[in-house]
């Protein structure tokens with residue numbers, strides 16, 4: 455079918471309507487400006503990481519996006535809808551996983567899921583099927599009929615994830631979802647979150663574990679003191695300056711190799727002892743690949759050549775350096 459200029463415009467308009475867009479958001483609690491000026495965008499089909507130090511406003515922002523807290527200023531659109539004007543419609547398409555979840559402790563995991571399903575207007579038979587599916591997905595099948603009060607922190611997190619997915623939401627807001635999970639469950643969470651985004655959902659995830667976000671996120675929004683300080687894609691993060699550690703059996707040869715490539719590094723180890731490493735900043739992955747080729751090509755015995763930190767950690771640390 456031929457796309458006319460007009461229908462292309464409509465398509466583009468639809469595209470921008472999807473996902474989450476927030477501009478100029480502010481929210482205070484008494485004299486505390488929890489969110490002062492936040493711009494935020496999360497696209498459908500992508501995982502957007504929300505990153506910032508303790509108290510930077512992440513939870514406050516997520517609560518506003520989830521229509522659970524009213525902003526003092528600014529606008530929010532969730533799949534084109536304003537949560538202030540249409541909170542019910544927004545909530546019906548949204549899954550929310552808070553950082554700490556109060557459960558009805560006397561109920562079992564299965565009962566909690568079917569009760570929440572009923573609140574979304576899902577009929578009993580469908581709710582039962584959906585609860586079973588989700589209990590399996592999050593690995594709580596065996597504990598389905600145990601009262602929620604006996605669940606460990608990690609098991610409660612899994613139940614919280616299942617609860618967030620009960621209405622098959624188009625938009626998922628996950629506040630510290632990996633906290634309390636063991637390493638195996640973290641890997642499962644990563645796979646699940648990627649799968650949900652790949653199926654077209656808009657996924658927003660806040661976490662302090664930046665290495666984990668490197669493997670999951672497509673884009674990141676950095677907050678500091680209630681303000682947006684950087685929004686970038688992971689591809690942009692990969693193209694920025696990054697610190698590398700290069701180790702060699704022959705530190706003198708490594709030093710000479712770096713100097714002949716006009717690079718300044720700090721060195722660990724000394725020239726008398728064999729072995730040691732260099733630390734230096736390189737402008738992006740292409741330059742790193744080129745340098746590694748040159749050093750190896752010059753016969754320098756390289757034993758390790760790797761970034762000293764994750765992609766998002768690099769941005770986080772560079773922003774900390776820039777902060778007053």
Ligand SMILES: Nc1ncnc2c1ncn2[C@@H]1O[C@H](COP(=O)(O)OP(=O)(O)OP(=O)(O)O)[C@@H](O)[C@H]1O
Nearest residue numbers: 483486487488506507508509510511512513514515
């Ligand atoms: N209900 C409230 N009443 C008073 N102050 C609040 C309230 N909620 C949040 N704050 C304050 O607002 C600021 C931002 O809090 P928020 O919980 O949004 O930060 P966060 O980035 O999620 O932090 P963390 O990483 O520790 O979870 C903090 O200074 C916090 O003390």
